Amino acid sequence: MIEIDLDKVTIREFNQQLHDLNGTDKKEAYKIMNPRGKHSVAVGADAPVDITVEGHVGYYCGGMNKHANIDIKGNAGPGVAENIMSGCVRVQGNTSQYAGATGRGGMLVIEGDASSRCGISMKGVDIVVGGSVDNMSAFMGQAGNLVVCGNAGHALGDSLYEVKIYVQGEVKSLGADCVEKEMTEEHVAKLAELLEKAKINADPRKFRRYGSARKLYNFKIDNARLPE
Amino acid sequence: MSDSTDNEHKPQRPLPPLVESFTWNRGTISEIQRAAEEGIYSIRGGGAKRYVPHFDDLLFLGASMSRYALEGYRERCDTDVVLGSRFAKKPLHLDIPITIAGMSFGALSAEAKDSLGRGASMMGTSTTTGDGGMTPEERKSSKTLVYQLLPSRYGMNPDDLRKADAVEVVCGQGAKPGGGGMLLGQKISDRVAEMRTLPKGVDQRSACRHPDWTGPDDLEIKIQELREITDWEKPIYIKVGATRTYYDVKLAVKAGADVIVVDGMQGGTAATQDVFIEQVGIPTMPAVRLAVKALQEMGMHRKVQLIVSGGIRNGSDVAKCMALGADAVSIGMAALYALGCNDPKYDEDYRQLGTRAGFYDAYHEGRCPAGISTQDPELSKRLDPELGGRRIKNLLQTMMLEAQTLARACGKSHLHNLEPEDMVALTVESAAMAGVPLAGTDWIPGNTRY
Numbered sequence A: 001m002i003e004i005d006l007d008k009v010t011i012r013e014f015n016q017q018l019h020d021l022n023g024t025d026k027k028e029a030y031k032i033m034n035p036r037g038k039h040s041v042a043v044g045a046d047a048p049v050d051i052t053v054e055g056h057v058g059y060y061c062g063g064m065n066k067h068a069n070i071d072i073k074g075n076a077g078p079g080v081a082e083n084i085m086s087g088c089v090r091v092q093g094n095t096s097q098y099a100g101a102t103g104r105g106g107m108l109v110i111e112g113d114a115s116s117r118c119g120i121s122m123k124g125v126d127i128v129v130g131g132s133v134d135n136m137s138a139f140m141g142q143a144g145n146l147v148v149c150g151n152a153g154h155a156l157g158d159s160l161y162e163v164k165i166y167v168q169g170e171v172k173s174l175g176a177d178c179v180e181k182e183m184t185e186e187h188v189a190k191l192a193e194l195l196e197k198a199k200i201n202a203d204p205r206k207f208r209r210y211g212s213a214r215k216l217y218n219f220k221i222d223n224a225r226l227p228e
Numbered sequence B: 001m002s003d004s005t006d007n008e009h010k011p012q013r014p015l016p017p018l019v020e021s022f023t024w025n026r027g028t029i030s031e032i033q034r035a036a037e038e039g040i041y042s043i044r045g046g047g048a049k050r051y052v053p054h055f056d057d058l059l060f061l062g063a064s065m066s067r068y069a070l071e072g073y074r075e076r077c078d079t080d081v082v083l084g085s086r087f088a089k090k091p092l093h094l095d096i097p098i099t100i101a102g103m104s105f106g107a108l109s110a111e112a113k114d115s116l117g118r119g120a121s122m123m124g125t126s127t128t129t130g131d132g133g134m135t136p137e138e139r140k141s142s143k144t145l146v147y148q149l150l151p152s153r154y155g156m157n158p159d160d161l162r163k164a165d166a167v168e169v170v171c172g173q174g175a176k177p178g179g180g181g182m183l184l185g186q187k188i189s190d191r192v193a194e195m196r197t198l199p200k201g202v203d204q205r206s207a208c209r210h211p212d213w214t215g216p217d218d219l220e221i222k223i224q225e226l227r228e229i230t231d232w233e234k235p236i237y238i239k240v241g242a243t244r245t246y247y248d249v250k251l252a253v254k255a256g257a258d259v260i261v262v263d264g265m266q267g268g269t270a271a272t273q274d275v276f277i278e279q280v281g282i283p284t285m286p287a288v289r290l291a292v293k294a295l296q297e298m299g300m301h302r303k304v305q306l307i308v309s310g311g312i313r314n315g316s317d318v319a320k321c322m323a324l325g326a327d328a329v330s331i332g333m334a335a336l337y338a339l340g341c342n343d344p345k346y347d348e349d350y351r352q353l354g355t356r357a358g359f360y361d362a363y364h365e366g367r368c369p370a371g372i373s374t375q376d377p378e379l380s381k382r383l384d385p386e387l388g389g390r391r392i393k394n395l396l397q398t399m400m401l402e403a404q405t406l407a408r409a410c411g412k413s414h415l416h417n418l419e420p421e422d423m424v425a426l427t428v429e430s431a432a433m434a435g436v437p438l439a440g441t442d443w444i445p446g447n448t449r450y
């Protein structure tokens, strides 16, 4: 276990230390002390390291992560795990906007609530939220799964492509082209697997599933939203 | 009847001339009728077709009694430029200040991207990816490659980010400031779909705003993240469409850009609404002056480099941009024309598409007879990347020779030594926009507020 005290070590020094392992399979473990809401903590990792962050982080913690497991024992600012490729980022608290934005693989677990635009433009990442998500989550989502154990805000899944959304609680409103879809046994099994992997306790049978109606896939004038 | 007999004896009056309405001309009528039939705006590629004041409205004052000219061919006139010296550990050193603008694989064929890379590399300059990610072909053929970070983030990944020589955060494009990208289903081949994580054949609408930051304060933090991921090595550009250029440039400096790209309204696009191309943004010429003014006021001129694009066609456009204070320019359409877009040798094919060589702009349809704006392998194989590369090299070389000719005539041993004082304007509006005097006067119209 390597302890990094961000009161003494700069973000630059720590990230460089992390990047020096990139492309290797070194399984170092880091404990990050005093993050104090700093931005860009542990971005651009590319090794199977374990990173525990003892506190709150600012913007983009775990950005573009590959292979690393990052456990944030606090809240995370905007864009946590943005464009994550693989590995896992876990937030024990709540997150701000755009959590997991454009993520392409791996998993983001948010034990608390996520703010608006959680999973915006997601491209393959799996996001599991123990609490609720706010407006416009999974906006333009292309691929992957968004699991919400609490409620979802307005315009969930607006302009959705192929993301699968599972919500246990209430959905304030669905966005353009997002519709409720049948929850088959196959989906229950997939959801159970995601919950288990995320170590979030919930009954997959209590969720509803939402996805794209695929009506916006091609420009048709009848799909355009005209002034009323 | 008496009427008819009367008429027979009257001298015949000539038919009145046909008078076309300026407001309701044939183009306007046909567009209205098209709209009435289809119920949707028209989409096309290319840049603005309307007249806007441009660099042709400026002239150089060659040396004579009061200035010394440099000997053409013999005396030195350097052209190199360093981009990204503000923060990046590895700034780009380019031999010429003409770069190839970002055009996506998807909009363009792999062969076209490959050709651009080869040509640019032969001339020691850079090329740029686009809305669709980096292809291994273009990385291989481009000695210096700028990787775009766009709102869509299609194909974005840290490996390509690290493979790139610089990163360009695209906030807008001159053809459509405030608009997102558009790639219609015809062009979403298996490979394009896979690179963008989209189902094949769907019309893709890329976002107009970035997904993980809002406003310049956020952008500053975003740029820090990109610098952290790339260990502060790569220059980071911010690209904006020319609109509120004076303010945008100041904000881009504040957000931490190494290089700012300003793309004027004439700038080309692969596809957008015609109304966007023609009605949004300001021309390239005033945009250069506003950008330079903003940089100068901040004490950042030449420290944060300025790249200008939008309708750059030849060496004189290059020299005029430099004289107004740009560090480099970037070309899109000129490069596509060099590769054979709208070449009369394909006129028969263009006719079959309902147009003619010289008028083709349906890049969004993916049927380009020259194999450039297409994903159809039958068409794209018409473009030989080796030949294409040579044509790009020849164009860049010609542009450089022209720009050097003008610079030497003004007595300048480096293109960057050209200055506004070397030019006059032909029209009142170009004098006001470029901030140089109307020829034969010392009059620069316009207020001094910016």
Ligand SMILES: Cc1cc2nc3c(=O)[nH]c(=O)nc-3n(C[C@H](O)[C@H](O)[C@H](O)COP(=O)(O)O)c2cc1C
Residues within 6 Å of the ligand: B045, B046, B047, B101, B102, B103, B104, B107, B108, B129, B130, B131, B132, B148, B170, B172, B173, B174, B239, B263, B266, B267, B268, B269, B270, B309, B310, B311, B312, B330, B331, B332, B333, B334, B336, B363, B373
């Ligand atoms: C076919 C085509 C595709 C383009 N794709 C992109 C793109 O992906 N990203 C971008 O920032 N600009 C894109 N542009 C705009 C160019 O980067 C550049 O701003 C413009 O072409 C410059 O103006 P010019 O064409 O008059 O030289 C594209 C332009 C064309 C013609």
